[in-house]
Amino acid sequence: MTPALPDRAILQELATANRILFQQGVVDGFGHVSMRHPGHPGHFLLARSMAPVMVTQDDIMLFDPDSEPTGGDKRRPYLERFIHGEIYRLRPDVAAVVHSHSPSVVPFGIVPTVTLRPVFHMSGFLGTGAPVFEIRCCAGDSSDMLIRDRTLGSALAVSLGPQSAVLMRGHGSTVVGQTLRQVVFRAIYTEVNARLQLDALRLGEPTFLSPGEAAASTETNNGQLNRSWDMWAAQVAGSPA
Amino acid sequence: MTPALPDRAILQELATANRILFQQGVVDGFGHVSMRHPGHPGHFLLARSMAPVMVTQDDIMLFDPDSEPTGGDKRRPYLERFIHGEIYRLRPDVAAVVHSHSPSVVPFGIVPTVTLRPVFHMSGFLGTGAPVFEIRCCAGDSSDMLIRDRTLGSALAVSLGPQSAVLMRGHGSTVVGQTLRQVVFRAIYTEVNARLQLDALRLGEPTFLSPGEAAASTETNNGQLNRSWDMWAAQVAGSPA
Amino acid sequence: MTPALPDRAILQELATANRILFQQGVVDGFGHVSMRHPGHPGHFLLARSMAPVMVTQDDIMLFDPDSEPTGGDKRRPYLERFIHGEIYRLRPDVAAVVHSHSPSVVPFGIVPTVTLRPVFHMSGFLGTGAPVFEIRCCAGDSSDMLIRDRTLGSALAVSLGPQSAVLMRGHGSTVVGQTLRQVVFRAIYTEVNARLQLDALRLGEPTFLSPGEAAASTETNNGQLNRSWDMWAAQVAGSPA
Amino acid sequence: MTPALPDRAILQELATANRILFQQGVVDGFGHVSMRHPGHPGHFLLARSMAPVMVTQDDIMLFDPDSEPTGGDKRRPYLERFIHGEIYRLRPDVAAVVHSHSPSVVPFGIVPTVTLRPVFHMSGFLGTGAPVFEIRCCAGDSSDMLIRDRTLGSALAVSLGPQSAVLMRGHGSTVVGQTLRQVVFRAIYTEVNARLQLDALRLGEPTFLSPGEAAASTETNNGQLNRSWDMWAAQVAGSPA
Numbered sequence: 001m002t003p004a005l006p007d008r009a010i011l012q013e014l015a016t017a018n019r020i021l022f023q024q025g026v027v028d029g030f031g032h033v034s035m036r037h038p039g040h041p042g043h044f045l046l047a048r049s050m051a052p053v054m055v056t057q058d059d060i061m062l063f064d065p066d067s068e069p070t071g072g073d074k075r076r077p078y079l080e081r082f083i084h085g086e087i088y089r090l091r092p093d094v095a096a097v098v099h100s101h102s103p104s105v106v107p108f109g110i111v112p113t114v115t116l117r118p119v120f121h122m123s124g125f126l127g128t129g130a131p132v133f134e135i136r137c138c139a140g141d142s143s144d145m146l147i148r149d150r151t152l153g154s155a156l157a158v159s160l161g162p163q164s165a166v167l168m169r170g171h172g173s174t175v176v177g178q179t180l181r182q183v184v185f186r187a188i189y190t191e192v193n194a195r196l197q198l199d200a201l202r203l204g205e206p207t208f209l210s211p212g213e214a215a216a217s218t219e220t221n222n223g224q225l226n227r228s229w230d231m232w233a234a235q236v237a238g239s240p241a
Numbered sequence: 242m243t244p245a246l247p248d249r250a251i252l253q254e255l256a257t258a259n260r261i262l263f264q265q266g267v268v269d270g271f272g273h274v275s276m277r278h279p280g281h282p283g284h285f286l287l288a289r290s291m292a293p294v295m296v297t298q299d300d301i302m303l304f305d306p307d308s309e310p311t312g313g314d315k316r317r318p319y320l321e322r323f324i325h326g327e328i329y330r331l332r333p334d335v336a337a338v339v340h341s342h343s344p345s346v347v348p349f350g351i352v353p354t355v356t357l358r359p360v361f362h363m364s365g366f367l368g369t370g371a372p373v374f375e376i377r378c379c380a381g382d383s384s385d386m387l388i389r390d391r392t393l394g395s396a397l398a399v400s401l402g403p404q405s406a407v408l409m410r411g412h413g414s415t416v417v418g419q420t421l422r423q424v425v426f427r428a429i430y431t432e433v434n435a436r437l438q439l440d441a442l443r444l445g446e447p448t449f450l451s452p453g454e455a456a457a458s459t460e461t462n463n464g465q466l467n468r469s470w471d472m473w474a475a476q477v478a479g480s481p482a
Numbered sequence: 483m484t485p486a487l488p489d490r491a492i493l494q495e496l497a498t499a500n501r502i503l504f505q506q507g508v509v510d511g512f513g514h515v516s517m518r519h520p521g522h523p524g525h526f527l528l529a530r531s532m533a534p535v536m537v538t539q540d541d542i543m544l545f546d547p548d549s550e551p552t553g554g555d556k557r558r559p560y561l562e563r564f565i566h567g568e569i570y571r572l573r574p575d576v577a578a579v580v581h582s583h584s585p586s587v588v589p590f591g592i593v594p595t596v597t598l599r600p601v602f603h604m605s606g607f608l609g610t611g612a613p614v615f616e617i618r619c620c621a622g623d624s625s626d627m628l629i630r631d632r633t634l635g636s637a638l639a640v641s642l643g644p645q646s647a648v649l650m651r652g653h654g655s656t657v658v659g660q661t662l663r664q665v666v667f668r669a670i671y672t673e674v675n676a677r678l679q680l681d682a683l684r685l686g687e688p689t690f691l692s693p694g695e696a697a698a699s700t701e702t703n704n705g706q707l708n709r710s711w712d713m714w715a716a717q718v719a720g721s722p723a
Numbered sequence: 724m725t726p727a728l729p730d731r732a733i734l735q736e737l738a739t740a741n742r743i744l745f746q747q748g749v750v751d752g753f754g755h756v757s758m759r760h761p762g763h764p765g766h767f768l769l770a771r772s773m774a775p776v777m778v779t780q781d782d783i784m785l786f787d788p789d790s791e792p793t794g795g796d797k798r799r800p801y802l803e804r805f806i807h808g809e810i811y812r813l814r815p816d817v818a819a820v821v822h823s824h825s826p827s828v829v830p831f832g833i834v835p836t837v838t839l840r841p842v843f844h845m846s847g848f849l850g851t852g853a854p855v856f857e858i859r860c861c862a863g864d865s866s867d868m869l870i871r872d873r874t875l876g877s878a879l880a881v882s883l884g885p886q887s888a889v890l891m892r893g894h895g896s897t898v899v900g901q902t903l904r905q906v907v908f909r910a911i912y913t914e915v916n917a918r919l920q921l922d923a924l925r926l927g928e929p930t931f932l933s934p935g936e937a938a939a940s941t942e943t944n945n946g947q948l949n950r951s952w953d954m955w956a957a958q959v960a961g962s963p964a
Contacts, residue, residue: 383935694865
């Protein structure tokens with residue numbers, strides 16, 4: 001049986017997350033953010049196929065564990081909803097997922113000799129560095145680069161492993177969190193970290209956070225998420241939709 | 242006999258394209274976008290000489306196959322309208338053209354040792370890389386760099402060949418599409434790709450899309466053009482004109 | 483006995499400083515600006531823990547010389563208030579402090595082989611170059627990177643020495659001034675200088691200001707602070723809060 | 724005898740130029756734009772000392788050929804008004820001057836091994852490249868970097884020579900034109916060219932415009948200045964002041 005949608009306050013929070021990610025330059029017309037259904041952890045919430053900045057409560061669909069729309073919902077879903085479903089399957093600790101083409105991160109996914117690593121305390125969640133998923137391993141060398149089925153979604157989830165972010169060669173990145181607010185924070189600071197690392201690499205060899213520093217700063221930042229969220233939410237309060 | 246202008250909805254779409262290209266940073270006071278007349282494929286529609294962001298329906302002129310204004314229209318046309326006319330002549334598959342000086346693309350046109358190539362799936366239409374047109378070959382080394390007659394327009398169209406984009410040394414670039422919405426999408430993502438490639442080249446040797454990946458992702462994106470268009474159109478809905 | 487808060491005009495000036503620093507890209511959801519209590523130089527004024535752009539007069543708290551809230555104020559203070567308190571203790575000439583993660587400055591703190599130095603007259607206050615504080619010296623290699631007690635604050639203040647700015651490895655920077663308007667000016671032009679130096683280092687070996695030029699231009703700029711302040715204050719006059 | 728101020732339409736045009744230069748990122752709180760008095764070519768018009776974006780008609784002062792305020796005007800003038808006066812003295816062909824710290828240009832003034840040269844047709848006015856003025860030659864190595872008297876202004880004007888732009892080491896740049904609209908166009912495209920050249924130099928060795936291309940494209944652009952001006956003026960129509 002299909003679970004009911006959660007409270008409208010939760011749908012509104014997800015719509016707000018969509019607009020924040022646009023306003024902060026993480027998504028453009030493409031990219032998406034999902035969350036697990038709070039009461040039914042096998043299911044997840046994700047907008048229908050549309051530009052994130054336009055998403056309202058009423059655009060949010062409920063997907064089953066196989067990333068299929070529920071309740072006979074005939075609206076067009078995102079082609080890449082399997083990113084979300086397969087990560088939720090493999091990572092029970094994850095409650096929210098952002099997929100994007102955020103611009104400073106893409107270069108780290110297409111140059112095999114570098115690794116995106118945390119250069120400052122706001123991005124300690126990047127830990128020992130973000131793995132890169134090479135879709136050619138699974139889809140051959142003539143794919144359209146999209147995670148368009150469960151097999152590819154599962155391969156991506158395996159690449160992610162226990163990390164918080166995985167880059168996708170020639171495509172973008174996917175970031176995960178334990179809450180919606182945390183994943184929004186992480187998607188934004190993954191982009192910030194990439195820009196800082198790009199600039200630092202011009203200057204010489206950066207000192208990255210140690211594993212202990214990465215873990216401790218992540219723990220501290222988890223207690224500060226609402227400070228940023230409240231500001232970002234205020235910034236999009238007057239935006240379309 | 243001169244064909245009549247198409248429906249005002251089509252003129253409005255072209256005016257909107259002008260404003261989107263400004264809002265997305267592809268054009269500034271210079272640059273232009275045209276489309277073939279839907280019912281008379283030898284003719285094309287292009288604004289009079291003015292800043293794109295100011296263009297309204299009433300500023301759009303109709304040009305004949307030789308890039309001359311029709312119907313005794315005495316308004317000042319763009320000096321470089323021959324870019325459009327000669328590409329339409331040589332490329333029957335092309336229904337819309339954007340010429341711009343979009344800032345991340347210019348450097349790829351002035352450094353002979355690099356090629357603009359697709360680094361991610363949104364710009365698969367760049368295929369095996371954008372050719373560069375060197376105007377000195379045809380206009381000598383003291384020209385004003387502009388495509389100001391049919392001969393230069395034809396030489397540029399030959400340089401473009403079967404590709405979707407051609408760079409112009411010391412000048413800018415020209416992008417083509419099968420529809421107006423597609424060419425706007427391509428002009429924007431040509432700029433995005435150039436910025437990503439500039440950043441990636443700092444980091445090391447990028448992995449470009451394979452020809453198969455470029456073709457397949459282009460095909461997929463062609464089915465998604467309206468998602469971006471709807472967002473961009475909403476963003477310029479309140480802009481001047 | 484706890485001193486009374488200063489005039490509301492002074493609190494308003496500090497709230498305005500918070501919003502200017504956000505609008506100019508020096509702070510995001512994190513970072514903070516303080517000033518000494520004008521009549522009680524051992525005490526200082528600093529907002530409660532919140533995003534700077536949201537700060538109003540009523541959010542400002544009064545701290546004692548040990549960076550503890552006064553008068554039984556139970557609101558949540560910034561974890562890093564010790565940056566401010568310990569600098570005020572060690573530097574009697576300092577009357578205002580900005581701590582931020584301003585994005586062009588961070589790379590200079592994480593690459594040990596470069597020094598942030600004044601490349602133009604607006605940032606002469608950088609003198610012979612900004613020192614870098616390495617928290618591992620004092621907190622080991624698994625800290626959360628924050629200046630969360632008096633000991634760390636004091637070590638940072640010692641690193642600052644007689645300079646106007648100190649970088650913090652893997653974290654950000656702290657800038658000091660003799661007045662609130664001066665420290666806002668300095669925080670903004672520290673960021674500008676870092677961007678210029680990053681760009682200049684791409685081109686070759688920069689010529690930095692000589693010590694004499696740095697001192698003389700600082701002196702001149704001190705007489706011009708209100709020109710920028712008036713503009714920045716006008717720009718944030720309509721912003722939230 | 725002191726000439727009368729010109730028509731208010733001319734003062735308004737100069738005020739608009741100030742706001743355009745701010746809106747386009749050429750000036751921040753510092754920088755200034757002047758024009759010769761149309762009927763009295765020995766005198767020139769320049770705002771009182773204030774942030775350019777705030778300038779209105781009523782803030783414009785009239786200066787004599789020695790850069791001194793006329794008619795007993797007691798308002799505070801810019802310290803560097805001698806930049807303008809001495810260029811007008813040495814260059815009778817110049818009718819308008821912009822001094823700025825525009826951010827992409829500064830690096831070319833502080834790295835002695837590079838020259839700012841035209842990389843595309845919009846900046847052909849840069850000719851064979853912008854000279855760099857080193858103030859140490861005239862003011863020693865402990866100056867405040869400012870052009871604060873006629874001697875320094877004259878030395879700068881000599882460095883400019885017959886060119887359209889001169890860079891000032893550790894400071895900024897000064898651009899000249901035959902009309903106010905032309906100098907605004909040139910100041911904006913000097914900044915654009917510098918950004919393009921910075922990016923191109925990352926990629927390899929750029930091909931610059933030949934002297935003939937630079938001259939011919941300048942001539943063409945002179946016929947197109949109003950297209951940009953009209954757009955820029957529309958963009959600042961609603962701005963403060």
